[in-house]
Amino acid sequence: MSATFTRRPPTPSPAARARTIAARHYPAVVLPTGLPGERVRPELHHVHANGSVSILLPEDHPLPSGATVVELTDLAPVELREPVRGLLWITGWLDLLDETEARAEALVIAEQRPDPRLLDLGHGMAMLRLTPASLVLADAEGTHSLLPQAFSAAEPDPFHRQESDWLRHLEHRHPDVVGQLARHLPAELRGGLIRPLGLDQFGLRLRVETDSGDHDVRLAFSRPVSDPPQLAVELRRLVGCPFLAAQRQG
Structure with a gap:
């Protein structure tokens, strides 16, 4: 008796799909592991090629440093009754940057995506950085665990901007x-x-x-x-x- 196999169409790799979600700058929330149920929406976030995440928050925000998850939501570009196409969770260690580090981080971000909110750094806003330990992608193709090295080695889809x-x-x-x-x-x-x-x-x-x-x-x-x-x-x-x-x- 012979078996019949259905060949799935080719898709971008999990790491490439994760890079694409990160590059679209869709909504993000910060989930501190020490504060169950807490969901913090940053003023601005930016995922770097190595998987680290820069987070801009008010200086008086009580978000503690430590083990943290950043959740990125990939939204459909047209209005659907179920608009979420995928989720990317980046788990790592969150640290508050000092003034020199924060300004250097802001310059790196501005070279890739100029944003007027970066001008508020040091004027009521502080910069934090999440150093990644692992990533998890969930989308229509499945759920995949990724190491930061695999994420960094991949490239976003060539049409992600358009x-x-x-x-x-x-x-x-x-x-x-x-x-x-x-x-x-x-x-x-x-x-x-x-x-x-x-x-x-x-x-x-x-x-x-x-x-x-x-x-x-x-x-x-x-x-x-x-x-x-x-x-x-x-x-x-x-x-x-x-x-x-x-x-x-x-």
């Missing part, structure tokens, strides 16, 4: 294109409400909202893409090709 604008444009300006993608869905999902959910170098993800729940489907590209012209070719192929295998994820 993804939100592109998917909102697809949703609002080209609903006919989204409708044409329905041909690639499992038959039982084609009557649901189809929404663009995600885009990366390996494929396009759709969210299908049905009466029985939400289902995520990945439509794989024929090859990984790295620039907009290659992406345009693959998107046209998805819309015009009579058949593409889709992997149902939930």
Whole structure:
């Protein structure tokens, strides 16, 4: 008797997906392990390539140094009834930086993402740094534990800066294109409400909202893409090709 195996479409590695979530600068909360139930929303946070996290908080905030978790939420760029696409938890040791360290940290952040809130450092705001020990990623592809070295060695998806604008444009300006993608869905999902959910170098993800729940489907590209012209070719192929295998994820 032979077994049948369903080949899952290729996806970014867990470390690359974690780097992408961190690079999007979506909401974050700080969860001090010594204060169960406490959820602190920083004025600003920034995840560095090595997994360390810079956190800007009011100088009089009672957040203690010590073992801490930073939770990052990956949100869909279009309005969905279940908007969370993934979560990344970075666990490590939190320390308050002195004035010299804090200003050096702010300069590093400003070179990558200038933000006027950094000007408040030393004027009512203090900088803390989380040194990572481990990371956990949970998304539609599964739950994965990562070491800081694996996180640092990966790169964010090449389209992470443009993804939100592109998917909102697809949703609002080209609903006919989204409708044409329905041909690639499992038959039982084609009557649901189809929404663009995600885009990366390996494929396009759709969210299908049905009466029985939400289902995520990945439509794989024929090859990984790295620039907009290659992406345009693959998107046209998805819309015009009579058949593409889709992997149902939930």
